[in-house]
Amino acid sequence: MVMKHLIKTNWLILMVFTSVTVFCSQRGLRSIIFLAAFPALLYQGIQCLRFWQLPERRAVHLTAIVIVITSLLIVYSIHIYRDYSVRTTADQIVQTIEKFRLDKNRYPTTLDELGIDSAKALHSYGLYYDATQSSHSIPILSYDSTFELGDYWIYDFSNHQWLYERT
Numbered sequence: 001m002v003m004k005h006l007i008k009t010n011w012l013i014l015m016v017f018t019s020v021t022v023f024c025s026q027r028g029l030r031s032i033i034f035l036a037a038f039p040a041l042l043y044q045g046i047q048c049l050r051f052w053q054l055p056e057r058r059a060v061h062l063t064a065i066v067i068v069i070t071s072l073l074i075v076y077s078i079h080i081y082r083d084y085s086v087r088t089t090a091d092q093i094v095q096t097i098e099k100f101r102l103d104k105n106r107y108p109t110t111l112d113e114l115g116i117d118s119a120k121a122l123h124s125y126g127l128y129y130d131a132t133q134s135s136h137s138i139p140i141l142s143y144d145s146t147f148e149l150g151d152y153w154i155y156d157f158s159n160h161q162w163l164y165e166r167t
Helices: 002-009 011-024 030-050 055-104 118-125
Strands: 127-130 140-144 152-156 161-165
Touching (some): 002 055, 011 030, 011 055, 055 118, 055 127, 055 152
Antiparallel strands (some): 127 140, 152 161
């Protein structure tokens, strides 16, 4: 009964942060959650301290704090999982490209030449490959950062490492 009352009194913050969580879970939008979460946490924290002597009011504000923190954790978990998933796929593609280079003594011109659907790689993972634009005949393999809009990871084939590029 107490939990039902806490949810009922916090229904607005629950609905707002459910929407914020869904929105900020999209690729590149992680940081936007801070615009909603920090002011909400500050406000609820001040209210909690203000009504510390009133257990029912304190519980309402503590519940709101839990809702906001849960929202933050969900958004970060989704982005961390997505980053891990994309990096794992990108690493497998790097290995395939390197194997192709060793076998044929050249880089593939497209991912399709490796049997990888380049349109699907771009749409699903934000993964981009181009062997024709490089001035040193070293291809470009990159993917969008899941965390920040416009940032991306690029693979350095000469040093065999991923580099983070900010825009």
